[in-house]
Amino acid sequence: MLSLASSLPGFTTSSNPSLLQQHGKGESHHPSAPPCLVCSPADTSQVQALVRLCGEHGVPVVPHGAGTSLEGHLSHLDPRPSISLSLNNLAALASLSVPSRTATAGAGLTRLSLNEQLRGTGLHFSVDPGADASLGGMAACAASGTSAVRYGTMRDAVRAMTVVTAGGEQVNTGSLASKSAAGYDLNALYMGSEGTLGVITELTLNLHPLPSHVSSAVTVFPSLSAASKSVVDMLLLGVPLAKVEILDRSAIRAFNAYAANVPDLREAPTLFLEFHGISEEELAAQVAMAKDACEGHGSSEFEFAAGERERRELWAARHGTYYASVRLRPGAGGVVTDACVPLEHLAEVIEETAADIEREQIVGTVFGHAGDGNFHCILPVREDDPADYLAKIEAFNGRLIERTLAKGGTCSGEHGVGSGKMLYLKQQYNAPTVGVMRAVKKALDPKNIMNPGKIFSWDE
Template sequence: MTSINHTISELEALFGERVSRAEAVRRHHGDDLSYLPAMLPDAVFFAASTSEVSQALAICNANRTPVIAFGTGTSIEGQIHAPQGGICIDVSGMDRILAVHEEDFDAVVQPGVKRKQLNEYLRATGLSFPVDPGADASLGGMTATRASGTNAVRYGTMRENVLALEVVLPDGQIIRTGTRARKSSTGYDLTRLFVGSEGTLGVITELTVRLHPIPAAVSSAVCTFASLQGAVDTVIATMQSGVPMARIEFLDEVAIEAANNYSRLDLKVAPTLFLEFHGTETGIAEQAEMVEAIAAENGGEGFAWARAAEDRARLWQARHDSNPATRALRPGSATFVTDACVPISALAENILAARAEADRSFLRTKINGHVGDGNFHVNYLVMPGDEREIAEAERLAAGVVERALKSGGTASGEHGVGLGKLKFLQREHGPALHSMVALKQAFDPNGIMNPGKLGSFS
């Protein structure tokens, strides 16, 4: 490989001070929210335009220098880590909202635009972008990791909400995939190929996303249960009955204890569902009545309503703050987080098994999730650097994934693969993995894009 210093020198000659070798900058760009130790790039380039990304990639490709794209660094499985060093291309400064087409329900944005920024911009239009992973992530990063979140049960994931992309390929070529049309029957669906590719095929520099009307009425509720089984059975029955839930989130006792302490709530410490209904006043009243009856049959203790906007915001902020709230239960700890997604009929057995395994362990564990679509998260509190605790968390997390795969599910519903879940891809995809390798080699024959991640298999 050509010397990394030669690549950095070429980039510095073109872009000057926007190329940084400072350790603090590199460390910020070589660490995410995962349990994995930081893996630093050799330099960081702060890109300002698609043409600059193209120039930088062409240089890196010619020199066989690894490239890692960076948005906000909120990934959770080591997607932005640089195990082989190289150049991190930071696109966070490419944060312009280029167009909003209200009549067509779409917007065109640069990859550094964050979801809260877009929704603030849309406030006066009556539209919103509903994909909500919790962190205020960049839309480029959300696309690259196929993010979802609390609203996915109704509005879908990034897969359903990205219409078109502009992508710079490893050799610097700029392509556009998809259109603003709502459907097409022409050619390979390259847009969906790049959604979830985790920066291994190219760098996303522009995206067109779907927008959705803000509902006429919104109401949220909390319902506690005598047992975890009752809460999960309520979710399953609700989804099977066809109620169009906007959000239906599960939090176990540990999550509720943490939320009470951290967010100053006063909820009963018990298995709990957070629910939200969207529609007309009449429609959501009918939906709520149906779900409340289902909950009562499964040991639910009745709905506590949050109808005012500020009360709903406080409730859902507490849900989004669940991870820092849980860490606060054990000062100095980190969360070793895993997620899995299973068919809705297998949800109860998988969550109950994860809870039973955790209860037999010495680690304190929280379970929560976007259970309306079968996606749940297990968080193990570990002390950084404690090899015994990390090994135990790895063992428990592997069990969560193995049970999900046996149930016809997936190793990750929304956290993605990164470095943390590479080991499960063979078990989940089998011979199809060879097709992923072939795609990687076709797009990136020199193997520079986020090496050691998706598509980098022998």
């Protein structure tokens, strides 16, 4: 690996042990394995040179952005010595078109940094996965988040990409135009490929106008089923929800214990809503329709606010969900599950999941993006937890996925597959379907150097 580093004049490289450990784990609870070297190219041409060199020597390459992935994407599992390709130096905002509402940026730029640079333009980048993830990583994992119900996911947000293939060639997907019927949709191919088909180095992103008027609401329900059904009604009525999040009573209970200086919330299933509009009158109409739909399913304590500070206070429990959940077991980290079901089945599946947590005496909370059927459990675990407790959590997650797939859902709504959900991908699709994916991988990466050991196995 040292000889490889010496072949990279002008590159920033490091074999610092702490940096290597950092680049082999991310935020995942899955087993980690470090690279042998971290390389930080300065531009796409250097990425090309590096990938070509790695191809010649059979050295696996794992792209690395902000390190916030949750399914073991960054672990260097291949037995061959490997490198971590850091994209942190590719973090410039290359161009901005206000009329076209697009921005072109390096893959290492994070979403919060992008929005900071968009201040004063009247535009914003809407995809919010919670963490300050890199744009390239968000595309690689097909990320989404709280605003997907209105603005869509990364699949909707990316207009074009620059990708370096396993052979070191530069591929340009999509175009700057708002639509195209020219050829295969390579955007869709590389979106969600998790670094297994190439390295995303630059993206052209769709932006949205900042809403001139924003309002938030919080309302409590007698059951998770009632809360979920009210969301279906709001969407059928055409209420243009910007965000709609659901927390079960365990999540509210965790927040009450976590936020000592905030008045306790009622420990019941709760919806957190946000509305965007062009006038106060439009917002008032949206809120009124939402309130009627919620009250039709037994909601109470419908509170809403338009001021920024008041809105932040209303949403405090949702924004604090992760930290409140891991504090249920001091010193723990969080296992975050990820599943998505058709909206008609959200009520049933999320209630069965909450009941499963309680029945198995697992410490954890349930919350979700109620507008698109995507929900998560946060299960705090400690390094010294006994093996039987960890096995109980693994079995619980397996049942959650089985429950999800039985209703036509997916094993991952937004976190990706990585190494952590390879088994569940095989359960979701039949063998020929996974075989097509494997054939694409082998055609584009015949030496299996691009993030090997992720999504599915090379041979089976």
